[in-house]
Amino acid sequence: MNNNSKLKIAIQGGAGSFHEISSIFHFGQDIENIAFDSFAKLVDAIETNKLHAGLMAIENTVAGSLLPNYALLKDKDIQIIGEILLRIEQNLMALPNQSIEDIKEVHSHPMALQQCAKFFKQYPHIKLIESDDTANSAKRIAEQNLKNIAAIASTRAADLFGLQVLNKSIETNKRNFTRFLILTNNNQLKAEQTIQGNLNKASISFSLPHEQGSLSSILSMFAFYKINLTKIQSIPIIGKEWEYHFIVDFTFNDRKVFGQSLDAIKPLISELQIYGIYEKAEKYYHSNKLDTNKNKLMEVDSLQG
Numbered sequence: 001m002n003n004n005s006k007l008k009i010a011i012q013g014g015a016g017s018f019h020e021i022s023s024i025f026h027f028g029q030d031i032e033n034i035a036f037d038s039f040a041k042l043v044d045a046i047e048t049n050k051l052h053a054g055l056m057a058i059e060n061t062v063a064g065s066l067l068p069n070y071a072l073l074k075d076k077d078i079q080i081i082g083e084i085l086l087r088i089e090q091n092l093m094a095l096p097n098q099s100i101e102d103i104k105e106v107h108s109h110p111m112a113l114q115q116c117a118k119f120f121k122q123y124p125h126i127k128l129i130e131s132d133d134t135a136n137s138a139k140r141i142a143e144q145n146l147k148n149i150a151a152i153a154s155t156r157a158a159d160l161f162g163l164q165v166l167n168k169s170i171e172t173n174k175r176n177f178t179r180f181l182i183l184t185n186n187n188q189l190k191a192e193q194t195i196q197g198n199l200n201k202a203s204i205s206f207s208l209p210h211e212q213g214s215l216s217s218i219l220s221m222f223a224f225y226k227i228n229l230t231k232i233q234s235i236p237i238i239g240k241e242w243e244y245h246f247i248v249d250f251t252f253n254d255r256k257v258f259g260q261s262l263d264a265i266k267p268l269i270s271e272l273q274i275y276g277i278y279e280k281a282e283k284y285y286h287s288n289k290l291d292t293n294k295n296k297l298m299e300v301d302s303l304q305g
Contacts, residue, residue, distance in 0.1 A: 080276025
């Protein structure tokens, strides 16, 4: 942006969180990340245009879709302008001069604990304690000088809070990725995306009459226009039992043809909402490779790798 002020970016969780890491990878270091303790507050801040943009996790290759976050997108005056893929690497950390044999408890977000369950089978003496956030767990250990307690978090969190990493990359599944959406209600950012981006992906939602074959008809229409379906997610319509909103992601080669496909399905659907047309992420970042001291910000790998 042609603006002397820093971009203000909404993230969930604080310094050292995976949201913050993704934000720095995408926007660079010369930004101000504003932390929120819930995704609902984050989305509200973006919609009211109090901040330039925000990042929101939407799905993980191990845990699946974050259904509440999909629901937050509906009927909001915000737009998806991009996506970020982050390889999640979980690390065990504690105050310096301790070994894993000294650790009695490990605190972290439930998803992080789940992702590292196999590692802790080797250490039955360690009790796993759920907390609100990975990075906040690390911060609490440092601020309260908690000995014999460890956290699972990013290496950036360890660096920020002066903790010693006892074991790196302890997650069970090494193909553990989180997809983050870049959201905004800022007209200048929307315009820059339109000018600069290779717009080849879209996220939309719609509802259908409760009739046999209604969804199949819609998907067949997209197939006719050679629009590639990459994800479909359903969320219940409150007050209408067994009826659903469908949230669908597509990729396409021709934006004009994609527009024609939307025109073709409009008579068959209701409540069409276009969440965003943006550039598909072709590469991913490693969460353990963010080194802000050395400006090592652009370490990426191809999704084919």
